[in-house]
Amino acid sequence: MNVQSRIGAESLTALDARCQIEDGTLTASHLLEACLERIDARDDAVKAWVHIDRDGARRTARELDAGPSRGLLHGIPFGVKDIIDTWDQPATYGSPIYKGHQPPWDGSTAALPRAAGAVLLGKTVTTEFANRHPGPTMNPHNPEHTPGGSSSGSAAAVADHQVPLAIGTQTGGSVIRPSAYCGAYGYKPSLQHFGNAGVRTNTASFDTVGIMARSVGDLALFRAVLSETPYKAPEPEAVSRPRIAFCRTPHWDQTLPETHAAMDETQKALTASGAEVFELQLPDFFDGLNRAHKIVCGFESVRNYSDELRRNPDKVSQDFMKERVEVGWASSLQDFREALRLGIRARTWLDAAMADGKIDAILTPPATGEAPHGLRTTGTAIMNFIWTHCYMPAVTLPRFKGPNGLPVGVQFVGRRHEDTRLLSLAAWADATLMNRAEAL
Amino acid sequence: MNVQSRIGAESLTALDARCQIEDGTLTASHLLEACLERIDARDDAVKAWVHIDRDGARRTARELDAGPSRGLLHGIPFGVKDIIDTWDQPATYGSPIYKGHQPPWDGSTAALPRAAGAVLLGKTVTTEFANRHPGPTMNPHNPEHTPGGSSSGSAAAVADHQVPLAIGTQTGGSVIRPSAYCGAYGYKPSLQHFGNAGVRTNTASFDTVGIMARSVGDLALFRAVLSETPYKAPEPEAVSRPRIAFCRTPHWDQTLPETHAAMDETQKALTASGAEVFELQLPDFFDGLNRAHKIVCGFESVRNYSDELRRNPDKVSQDFMKERVEVGWASSLQDFREALRLGIRARTWLDAAMADGKIDAILTPPATGEAPHGLRTTGTAIMNFIWTHCYMPAVTLPRFKGPNGLPVGVQFVGRRHEDTRLLSLAAWADATLMNRAEAL
Numbered sequence: 001m002n003v004q005s006r007i008g009a010e011s012l013t014a015l016d017a018r019c020q021i022e023d024g025t026l027t028a029s030h031l032l033e034a035c036l037e038r039i040d041a042r043d044d045a046v047k048a049w050v051h052i053d054r055d056g057a058r059r060t061a062r063e064l065d066a067g068p069s070r071g072l073l074h075g076i077p078f079g080v081k082d083i084i085d086t087w088d089q090p091a092t093y094g095s096p097i098y099k100g101h102q103p104p105w106d107g108s109t110a111a112l113p114r115a116a117g118a119v120l121l122g123k124t125v126t127t128e129f130a131n132r133h134p135g136p137t138m139n140p141h142n143p144e145h146t147p148g149g150s151s152s153g154s155a156a157a158v159a160d161h162q163v164p165l166a167i168g169t170q171t172g173g174s175v176i177r178p179s180a181y182c183g184a185y186g187y188k189p190s191l192q193h194f195g196n197a198g199v200r201t202n203t204a205s206f207d208t209v210g211i212m213a214r215s216v217g218d219l220a221l222f223r224a225v226l227s228e229t230p231y232k233a234p235e236p237e238a239v240s241r242p243r244i245a246f247c248r249t250p251h252w253d254q255t256l257p258e259t260h261a262a263m264d265e266t267q268k269a270l271t272a273s274g275a276e277v278f279e280l281q282l283p284d285f286f287d288g289l290n291r292a293h294k295i296v297c298g299f300e301s302v303r304n305y306s307d308e309l310r311r312n313p314d315k316v317s318q319d320f321m322k323e324r325v326e327v328g329w330a331s332s333l334q335d336f337r338e339a340l341r342l343g344i345r346a347r348t349w350l351d352a353a354m355a356d357g358k359i360d361a362i363l364t365p366p367a368t369g370e371a372p373h374g375l376r377t378t379g380t381a382i383m384n385f386i387w388t389h390c391y392m393p394a395v396t397l398p399r400f401k402g403p404n405g406l407p408v409g410v411q412f413v414g415r416r417h418e419d420t421r422l423l424s425l426a427a428w429a430d431a432t433l434m435n436r437a438e439a440l
Numbered sequence: 441m442n443v444q445s446r447i448g449a450e451s452l453t454a455l456d457a458r459c460q461i462e463d464g465t466l467t468a469s470h471l472l473e474a475c476l477e478r479i480d481a482r483d484d485a486v487k488a489w490v491h492i493d494r495d496g497a498r499r500t501a502r503e504l505d506a507g508p509s510r511g512l513l514h515g516i517p518f519g520v521k522d523i524i525d526t527w528d529q530p531a532t533y534g535s536p537i538y539k540g541h542q543p544p545w546d547g548s549t550a551a552l553p554r555a556a557g558a559v560l561l562g563k564t565v566t567t568e569f570a571n572r573h574p575g576p577t578m579n580p581h582n583p584e585h586t587p588g589g590s591s592s593g594s595a596a597a598v599a600d601h602q603v604p605l606a607i608g609t610q611t612g613g614s615v616i617r618p619s620a621y622c623g624a625y626g627y628k629p630s631l632q633h634f635g636n637a638g639v640r641t642n643t644a645s646f647d648t649v650g651i652m653a654r655s656v657g658d659l660a661l662f663r664a665v666l667s668e669t670p671y672k673a674p675e676p677e678a679v680s681r682p683r684i685a686f687c688r689t690p691h692w693d694q695t696l697p698e699t700h701a702a703m704d705e706t707q708k709a710l711t712a713s714g715a716e717v718f719e720l721q722l723p724d725f726f727d728g729l730n731r732a733h734k735i736v737c738g739f740e741s742v743r744n745y746s747d748e749l750r751r752n753p754d755k756v757s758q759d760f761m762k763e764r765v766e767v768g769w770a771s772s773l774q775d776f777r778e779a780l781r782l783g784i785r786a787r788t789w790l791d792a793a794m795a796d797g798k799i800d801a802i803l804t805p806p807a808t809g810e811a812p813h814g815l816r817t818t819g820t821a822i823m824n825f826i827w828t829h830c831y832m833p834a835v836t837l838p839r840f841k842g843p844n845g846l847p848v849g850v851q852f853v854g855r856r857h858e859d860t861r862l863l864s865l866a867a868w869a870d871a872t873l874m875n876r877a878e879a880l
Binding site: 087098104105107110111115195197199201204205228229300302303305306308310332333337341348417 | 527538541545547551555636639668740747773780781784791
C-alpha cells in the first residue's frame with residue numbers, strides 16, 4: 001500500500017480509483033475510510049446523508065479486498081437517494097410517515113452496482129417524496145444556499161468529495177439542477193434506460209433514475225453498470241464538427257447573467273473547437289408545456305399519494321399540498337388528456353428536429369443560474385422540465401462559476417435513446433471547456 | 441332489510457348493489473357475507489385468493505353501514521391483485537421470496553376505492569411477478585383449464601361472482617386475456633390513467649393497472665373512482681354509426697375457430713345496428729413488434745429483478761428465467777433502443793390512423809380462443825401486446841362461448857387517451873350483442 005495514494009483518495013474519480021484498486025495501490029477499505037473521514041469532517045456543514053451504514057460498508061470492503069474483482073465498480077463506494085429502496089438500510093422517502101421503514105428488496109439501481117462490486121455507503125437526502133419540500137442538505141460551496149433538489153444529498157455528497165458516485169431521480173429537474181448547483185456532473189438518461197423497480201413512484205410518466213459523478217467518464221462507467229451493458233469509454237475523439245443547437249427555451253427571461261455568460265462562453269469554445277453552433281427556436285406550442293407538465297405531475301402524484309393524503313394528512317408538507325395536490329385536484333381528466341397529448345406533440349417535434357444528424361445535441365442551461373440563497377426552496381426546474389417531459393437524455397457539466405463563487409453548469413441534451421452519443425459529445429465538450437479555461 | 445334482495449347479492453353488479461344499498465334494501469355487511477359465502481362454496485374449485493381479511497372486511501362493512509355514504513363505492517367489496525401493495529394485508533407478488541411481507545402503504549388503486557367506501561376483501565392470485573409462472577387459480581368454468589394470467593385471481597373471482605370488482609395489471613395481456621378466459625368484463629386504460637404507486641414494477645414502459653367487473657357500467661364506475669374523476673355513465677345512446685375497424689393483427693394464424701365465429705358474429709351484429717365496419721390492415725413493420733415487445737420486457741424486467749435474481753436465484757421460477765431473463769440478458773442496448781423506436785413508430789401510426797374520427801374503435805380478439813386446457817401455462821398474450829405496447833385503452837366483453845362451453849370475448853381498442861369514448865362504444869356494442877343473442 002502506497003501511502004501517497006491514500007491521501008485524497010476521496011477525491012478520485014471512480015475510474016481512477018478503479019485503476020488504483022486494480023493496480024494494488026489502493027484498497028476498497030482505504031477508499032471507503034477516506035470517504036468516511038471526509039463525511040466526518042463535512043457532514044455538519046453539508047448534511048447529505050440520512051443513513052450511513054459504516055459497519056456494513058466496512059464489512060463489504062473487507063470482503064472485496066480479500067477476493068477477486070466482482071466487476072466494473074469493484075471497491076467503489078456509492079450513495080443512493082432515499083427515494084429508492086435497499087434491503088439492508090431504511091427508506092423514508094423524505095417523509096416522517098416512513099421513519100424507520102425497512103424495505104425487503106434492493107431497487108434495480110442499488111442491486112446492480114452492488115453486483116458489480118460497488119460498496120453501498122448510505123442513503124442520501126431527498127426532498128419529501130422527491131418533490132419540493134426540502135430536506136436538511138446545504139450547498140457544499142456555501143451552507144446558506146440550497147443544494148437544489150430533489151436529489152439534494154446525492155449531488156452535494158458527490159460534489160463535496162464524500163462519495164464518487166450517487167443515484168438520483170428526476171421528474172422535473174431533480175438530477176440536473178442539483179448537480180449544477182453543487183458542481184457535480186449529472187446525467188439523466190432517456191426514460192426507462194435505468195430500472196425503476198424500488199423507486200417510490202411520484203409521476204410514472206416522467207420518473208427517471210439518474211446519476212451524479214465527478215467526470216463524464218464516471219457517468220459512462222456508472223451507466224454501464226446500471227443499464228447492465230458493456231462499458232465503453234466515451235469517445236470524444238470520434239466527435240467531429242458536431243452540430244450543436246443552442247436553445248433558450250420559452251423561459252429565458254428567468255435566467256440570470258451568470259447563465260448568459262456561461263452559454264456565451266460555451267458557444268465560443270465549442271465553435272473554436274470546430275462545432276457548428278446555431279440557435280434552436282422551439283415552436284410556440286412549447287409555451288404551454290410548463291402548464292402541461294404541472295398538470296400531469298399533479299394529476300398523477302395526487303393519485304399516487306392517495307394513501308398518505310388520507311391516512312397521514314398531518315404528516316404531508318404544505319409544500320406538497322400546494323405544488324402537487326392542489327394542482328392535481330384542480331385538474332380535470334380533460335386537462336390531463338390534453339396535457340398528455342401536448343407531450344406527445346412535443347416529443348414528436350423534438351425527435352424529428354434531431355433526426356438524421358440535424359442536431360447532435362441541444363445546448364441549454366441546467367438551471368436559471370447559481371444556487372439561490374436560502375434553504376426554504378430548492379430552486380426552479382423551469383430549465384429542465386422540457387427535456388424530462390420529452391424523455392431525452394441530459395448531461396450537465398460543472399465548468400463555470402457565478403458571482404457568488406457557486407458552480408454554474410452547462411447542459412447538453414441528446415436525442416431520445418441516443419445516450420451513448422450524448423455522453424461522447426459531453427466528454428468532447430467538457431475537454432473543450434477545460435482546455436479553454438486553462439488557456440485563458 | 442328485504443330478504444329477497446339478500447339472495448344472490450354476490451351476483452349483483454356494483455351499480456345495482458350500490459342502488460340497493462342507497463335504497464336501504466341491502467347493507468354492506470349482507471353484500472359482504474354473500475361474497476364470503478360464495479367464496480366458501482367455491483374456493484376449493486377456483487383458488488382465486490392468496491389472502492382474505494374476513495375480520496377487517498366485516499369491521500369495515502359494519503362501520504359503513506353505521507354511517508353516511510363515503511362515496512361512489514360505498515359498501516362494495518373489491519379484490520386487489522397481489523402485485524399491488526395494501527397496508528393491512530401481506531403482499532407476495534406471486535413469489536415465495538416475499539412470503540409474509542407486509543408493505544407500509546396502500547397502492548393508489550387500493551387506497552382510492554377504500555376512500556370511496558369500497559371494502560377490501562382480499563388479495564387475488566397473481567402469477568410470479570405478474571409474469572408467466574402460474575399461481576394455483578383455476579378457470580371457474582372448468583378447473584382443468586387455465587384462468588389466464590397474470591391477473592388470474594382477479595378475473596376468476598369476478599367471473600365466479602365472488603366479488604363484483606377487482607384490480608389487475610397488464611404488461612402484455614394480463615387483464616384482457618384472463619377476463620376473456622374467465623368471462624369477465626375487462627378494461628385496460630391508456631398508460632398512466634390509473635396510478636402505478638404500490639405496483640411491483642415489471643416493465644415500466646408498459647405496466648398498466650386495469651380492472652375486472654361484470655358490466656361495462658361497472659367498469660366506468662370503478663374507473664371514475666380509480667382515476668379520481670367524476671362518474672358519468674357510459675352513453676351508448678350517444679353512439680351513432682360508429683366506425684369500427686376489424687383488425688386481424690399479424691398473428692391471425694394463431695386464432696381458433698371460436699374466435700373467428702365470435703368476430704364474424706360481432707361484425708354482423710354491429711353492422712346490423714348501424715356501425716360501419718371495415719378492415720384495418722397494420723403495416724408490415726408491425727410484424728416486428730412482437731419481438732420488440734419481448735425485448736423491452738426482457739431488458740427492463742431482468743434489470744428490475746436484479747435483486748431477486750442475485751440474492752434469491754433458487755426461488756425464481758424457470759418460467760421467469762426462460763421468458764424474461766434469458767431474453768433480457770441476450771438483448772443488447774442496441775436491441776433495446778431499436779425496440780423502443782419501433783414502439784414509437786407503431787404508436788404514431790395508430791394514433792394517426794384513428795385521428796379525427798377515422799376509427800372509433802378497433803375490433804380484435806382478446807385472446808386466440810377459449811382458455812386452453814391445463815394449468816401449466818396461462819395462455820398467450822399474442823392478441824394483446826400490440827395494444828399494450830401502444831398504450832391504448834382496451835375493453836373485452838364476455839359475449840360468446842367456445843366449443844368447450846368456455847367464455848370467448850370480443851375486444852374493442854380505443855385511441856390513446858380516448859377511454860371515455862371507448863367505454864361508451866363498448867356499452868353500445870355490449871347491448872347490441874346482447875340484443876342479438878336474445879333475438880336468435
